[in-house]
Amino acid sequence: MAIPFNYIARNMVARRLTTVLTAGGMALVVYVFATVLMLAAGLEKTLVATGQDDNVVVIRRSSQTEVQSGIDRLQAGIVESLPDIVVAADGKRLVSKEPVVLINLPKRKTGKPANVVIRGVTEAGLALRPQVRLVEGRMFVPGTAEVIAGRSIADGFQGAGLGETLRFASRDWTVVGVFDAGHTGFDSEIWGDAEQMLQAFRRNGFSSMLFRLVDADRFDAVKTTLESDPRLTLEAKREKRFYAEQSEALSKFISYLGTGISVIFSIGAVIGAAITMYASVASRTGEIGTLRALGFSRAAILTAFLGEALLLGLLGGVIGLVGASAMQALSISTTNFQTFAEIAFSFTLTPRIVIISLIFALGMGFVGGFLPAARAARMKIVDALRAA
Amino acid sequence: MFVPLLVLRNAFRHRLRTTLTIVGIIVAITAFGLLRTIVDAWYAGAEASSSARLITRSSVSLVFSLPLNYAQKIRQVEGVSSVAWANWFGGVYVSERNFFAQFAISGASYLDMYPEFVLSDGERKAFLADRVGAVAGRKLADKYGWKVGDQIPLRGTIYPGTWTFTLRGIYDGAEAGTDTSTFFFHFDYLNESIKRLYPRRGDQTGVFVERLRDPEAAAAVSQAIDTTFRNSLAETLTETEKAFQLGFVAMSEAILLAIQAVSYVVIVIIMAVMANTMAMTARERYGEYATFKALGFSNGFVVMLIVAESLGIALLGGLLGVAFTFPMADVFASSVGSILTGFRVSETTIGLQVGAAFVIGLVAAAVPAWNAARIRIVDGLRAIG
Numbered sequence: 001m002a003i004p005f006n007y008i009a010r011n012m013v014a015r016r017l018t019t020v021l022t023a024g025g026m027a028l029v030v031y032v033f034a035t036v037l038m039l040a041a042g043l044e045k046t047l048v049a050t051g052q053d054d055n056v057v058v059i060r061r062s063s064q065t066e067v068q069s070g071i072d073r074l075q076a077g078i079v080e081s082l083p084d085i086v087v088a089a090d091g092k093r094l095v096s097k098e099p100v101v102l103i104n105l106p107k108r109k110t111g112k113p114a115n116v117v118i119r120g121v122t123e124a125g126l127a128l129r130p131q132v133r134l135v136e137g138r139m140f141v142p143g144t145a146e147v148i149a150g151r152s153i154a155d156g157f158q159g160a161g162l163g164e165t166l167r168f169a170s171r172d173w174t175v176v177g178v179f180d181a182g183h184t185g186f187d188s189e190i191w192g193d194a195e196q197m198l199q200a201f202r203r204n205g206f207s208s209m210l211f212r213l214v215d216a217d218r219f220d221a222v223k224t225t226l227e228s229d230p231r232l233t234l235e236a237k238r239e240k241r242f243y244a245e246q247s248e249a250l251s252k253f254i255s256y257l258g259t260g261i262s263v264i265f266s267i268g269a270v271i272g273a274a275i276t277m278y279a280s281v282a283s284r285t286g287e288i289g290t291l292r293a294l295g296f297s298r299a300a301i302l303t304a305f306l307g308e309a310l311l312l313g314l315l316g317g318v319i320g321l322v323g324a325s326a327m328q329a330l331s332i333s334t335t336n337f338q339t340f341a342e343i344a345f346s347f348t349l350t351p352r353i354v355i356i357s358l359i360f361a362l363g364m365g366f367v368g369g370f371l372p373a374a375r376a377a378r379m380k381i382v383d384a385l386r387a388a
Numbered sequence: 389m390f391v392p393l394l395v396l397r398n399a400f401r402h403r404l405r406t407t408l409t410i411v412g413i414i415v416a417i418t419a420f421g422l423l424r425t426i427v428d429a430w431y432a433g434a435e436a437s438s439s440a441r442l443i444t445r446s447s448v449s450l451v452f453s454l455p456l457n458y459a460q461k462i463r464q465v466e467g468v469s470s471v472a473w474a475n476w477f478g479g480v481y482v483s484e485r486n487f488f489a490q491f492a493i494s495g496a497s498y499l500d501m502y503p504e505f506v507l508s509d510g511e512r513k514a515f516l517a518d519r520v521g522a523v524a525g526r527k528l529a530d531k532y533g534w535k536v537g538d539q540i541p542l543r544g545t546i547y548p549g550t551w552t553f554t555l556r557g558i559y560d561g562a563e564a565g566t567d568t569s570t571f572f573f574h575f576d577y578l579n580e581s582i583k584r585l586y587p588r589r590g591d592q593t594g595v596f597v598e599r600l601r602d603p604e605a606a607a608a609v610s611q612a613i614d615t616t617f618r619n620s621l622a623e624t625l626t627e628t629e630k631a632f633q634l635g636f637v638a639m640s641e642a643i644l645l646a647i648q649a650v651s652y653v654v655i656v657i658i659m660a661v662m663a664n665t666m667a668m669t670a671r672e673r674y675g676e677y678a679t680f681k682a683l684g685f686s687n688g689f690v691v692m693l694i695v696a697e698s699l700g701i702a703l704l705g706g707l708l709g710v711a712f713t714f715p716m717a718d719v720f721a722s723s724v725g726s727i728l729t730g731f732r733v734s735e736t737t738i739g740l741q742v743g744a745a746f747v748i749g750l751v752a753a754a755v756p757a758w759n760a761a762r763i764r765i766v767d768g769l770r771a772i773g
Contacts, residue, residue: 017755018664025660028653039646060548067451068478068546104449104625112638115449168448170623201452202621204588233548257647264419265654271412272661275405279668335639340451342639 003296003304011280011308012315019312022276026316026364027323029265034324034357035347036258039332040251042348047247050185051240054216055128058209058226061235065246065339066100067117072205075232079209084222086212088127093211096125099197100207102341103168105157114335114342116153116160117189118168120197128210132186137162137177140192145200147192148177152344156333160190169200185243188333188343210239249338266364269316273368277309281376288376289384302377309369310362317361324357325349395696402669409665410705413748416658417709417741418716423651424737425717427644430637432732436565437629439603441501442468442610444596445632447625450476453592454622456579459494461616462596467609469601472498475575475594479542479551481532488528490542492575492593501597504562511536511557519577521556525568529558540571547582564732597629655744662752666698670756677760678768687761694760698753699746706745710738 012019058079059069071079076097086094099120104113119125122142126132140146149160154175159166166173173192181187198204213219223236237245281288288301324347331346400406444462446452456473463471477490496516499505507515507523514536515521524534534540538555553573561568575593583590600609610626617624627635637644670677677690713733721731 017667021660021664021667025657025664028657028660032650032653062480062543062545062548064484064545102449102451104447110638110641112641113635114639115451170619170621201448254643261419261423261650261654264415265657267415268412268654268657268661271408271415272657272664275408275661275665275668278405332642334642337640 003291003300005307008304008307008311011284012311015280018276018279019315022272023312023316023319025272026269026313026361027319029262029269029364030317030320030357030361031323032265033258033262033360034321034349034353035327036254036262037353037356038324038327038347038349039345040255040258041350041353042332042345043247043251043254043343044244045348046183046187046343046345047185047243048240049131049183050181050243051238052128052130052212053238053240054213055239056211056213056219056222056236057239057242058211058234058236059207061227061233066098066208067102067339067341069100069207070205071097071207071209071234075234076206076209078229078231079211079226079234082211082222082225084213084215084218086214088124092124094124094128095209095211096122096128096194097206097209098122098125098194099201099203101197101201105153105160105166108156108158111158114157114333115340116157117339117341118147118197119189119191120194121191122194125191125194125210128212129181129186131182131184132179134177135180137175140176142193143196144193145171145173145196146176147173147190148179149175149190150187151178151180152187152331152333153190153342154178156342156344166190171200183346185246185343188341246336246338250336262360266360270364270368273309273312273365274372276312277305277369277372278375280308281305281372284376285379285384285387288379289381289387292379292381293385298377301379302373305373305376306366306369309365309373311365312369313361313363313365314358316364317358320361321354321357391693391696395693395700398669398673398693399697399700405665405668406701409662409701410708412658412661413702413705413745414709414712416654416748417706417745418712419654420651420744421710421713421733421737421741422716422720423647423654424740425713425731425733426720427647427651428734428737429731430640430644431634432565433567434630434633434637436504436563436567437633438504439606439628439630440600441629442598442600442606442613442626443629443632444598444610444613444624444626445594447614447623450594452622453594454596454624456591456593458617458622458624459596462598462613465598465609465612465616467601467605467612468598470497470501470599472501472597473575473593473595474498474597475578475592476546477542477544477573477578478546479544481540481542486532488569488571490571490573492578493572494575494593498572498597501599504566505559505568506562507557507559511559515556518554518556519574520552520554522553522571522573523557523559524555524571526558526560527569528571529555531569534558547578548585549581551578551581598626655748659748659751662698662702662748663755665701666694666752666756669697670694670760674760674763674768678763678765681765681768690760691757694757695750695753698756699749702745702749702752703742706742706748709745710741713737713741 063069080095088094101118102115103118105116106113140148153160162175162178164175226234226236327347328349331344333344336343446454459471473494475492477492479490515523534555536555539552540555541550541552543550606628613626614624680690717733
């Protein structure tokens with residue numbers, strides 16, 4: 001026969017201070033654990049959502065990022081003539097040849113500089129990225145020194161807001177619009193006219209090319225064509241995969257560091273739970289003896305104390321998760337050291353993180369409660385009753 | 389002699405509980421020290437920088453290079469005693485996992501600029517004489533098992549192709565904080581190949597390094613350099629080496645702040661655990677405290693007993709935690725490899741660790757001590773654990 005759940009739960013209320021301290025410690029551990037996972041998930045989501053399934057990015061072989069890549073006009077022309085590229089309504093091919101550079105801009109809050117991506121785009125570049133839409137101001141006029149800024153850049157950097165001017169490449173550029181790219185990596189970029197950018201930065205080649213496939217399944221064939229052409233030193237990647245790869249190092253770093261920290265912290269919390277449960281067992285020796293005398297089995301005692309520890313863990317887990325979910329309102333902006341450019345992303349709570357965090361919390365309760373519960377279950381009835 | 393012995397006996401009355409608490413504190417203090425050391429390592433580059441050096445780069449961003457002929461003009465600026473240049477190479481050694489910094493440098497002028505890189509005369513001569521020669525830091529060479537004379541292939545990400553260098557020397561750091569995980573080779577070798585393959589990209593370098601005659605004049609000299617190139621095609625930004633290094637640190641500031649915040653969270657967690665231990669301990673002993681009071685000991689004496697016990701446990705755990713930080717830092721440093729250079733537990737960190745242990749002990753004792761001092765003798769004697 002099992003010991004009623006009520007008995008287990010009321011024990012926690014009877015020792016309020018101890019319960020609060022122990023569950024509080026666990027809640028902090030779960031909070032740190034969950035926020036770190038949320039950060040890594042947010043970064044991945046931002047960069048994965050940046051790509052479209054049927055878009056292909058072309059960069060110079062082994063250059064890894066757009067900024068390091070270079071494609072001259074001759075090579076660009078060859079790529080542009082591929083038969084697998086979608087032809088838009090106006091008869092032009094949906095290809096965007098883009099110069100991409102980094103410039104140093106000071107942050108609004110701290111005044112400290114960070115690298116921001118400047119991308120030269122054409123009409124095709126906009127058509128290829130339907131998630132990008134203007135929310136304030138207007139589009140830049142091609143052929144002028146006008147630019148539009150992504151939402152996080154407009155909010156976060158000096159001179160990048162609507163109507164303000166930026167100075168780079170010996171020119172003043174007016175920000176005439178702010179665009180929202182739906183929480184993708186483009187939110188952290190500034191866009192201007194591609195030809196203007198080439199002239200301003202004195203480049204005669206592009207950094208990367210983006211085009212849409214008529215049939216997304218033809219990607220492998222197109223990739224082989226491009227990479228086996230002896231005139232080209234380029235590589236092609238699906239846009240989705242290209243951006244996902246750029247988040248790998250940073251999100252791995254965040255989750256390794258976070259998991260490492262959480263494991264160390266959990267040792268502290270487990271010890272806290274163990275101390276609490278040992279004390280709980282010791283102070284109830286008489287009660288345990290009585291319960292055994294009444295006919296409750298050793299297994300029932302073990303279950304009751306383990307249940308108490310698990311409940312403690314669950315309480316901590318829930319409090320920690322509530323705290324962590326409040327973090328969703330925040331977004332964080334830092335340098336992605338793979339691309340050397342600023343990227344803004346937010347804490348994202350996924351069902352998977354909720355489940356993992358709760359399992360983690362229950363695990364802490366179980367590990368901390370097992371030995372004390374075993375001690376309670378092993379007590380001899382006579383000794384326990386005499387101790388009381 | 390009686391009081392310390394009493395405190396000691398009290399502390400170890402529940403041997404298991406005290407041991408668990410101490411283990412918890414050790415873990416927390418070690419983690420705190422480790423996290424602070426990680427943050428410190430980020431600043432190591434800035435800490436090791438010299439105030440007598442300036443760095444000039446393109447004002448747009450580091451991605452843009454400067455014409456090599458700027459070196460002549462910079463040398464003419466008042467207050468500059470010598471000029472060297474370096475260019476980021478960004479090559480991949482075998483696989484992308486093996487990241488380390490590689491610079492194409494201006495030979496002897498660059499080596500003279502950094503006296504903290506200690507290279508034997510023979511190795512220096514061999515490096516300068518060999519166009520495809522390279523030198524690597526001790527830490528880097530140890531990590532990949534390189535020996536002088538080895539061929540080292542790097543696959544270029546910025547400069548296409550595979551570049552093979554011959555290791556001509558391994559340098560050591562003059563001080564403990566000197567970074568010895570960088571790979572240097574001849575700028576001339578890179579430049580000549582580039583000029584042949586991509587004529588437009590030739591004769592360009594990423595940064596110039598200047599030695600100042602007088603470190604006090606840093607601000608004036610950097611301004612003079614930037615004025616020289618104002619309104620040119622490649623405007624410059626000159627700053628002290630420290631400011632330049634701090635610029636890199638600032639880029640990852642959000643992550644550093646998070647690590648710092650987390651390092652304090654661990655202290656709060658262990659404070660909760662320790663406070664719990666002391667609360668339970670005191671609860672069990674209200675009867676004894678009342679007895680002390682009934683015998684005529686003051687409230688202060690009882691408070692002192694609790695505080696001393698709490699502080700004793702916390703400091704014992706804290707000191708052991710400090711001791712464990714050193715081997716843990718070594719393990720961590722070798723597992724992350726050369727990403728973080730200058731991984732060293734600083735005196736400040738040790739001080740903060742001991743301070744944190746002290747605070748944990750005091751805070752944990754506060755509530756139980758307050759209760760024990762206030763309790764009436766009659767209630768205390770009646771109380772059962």
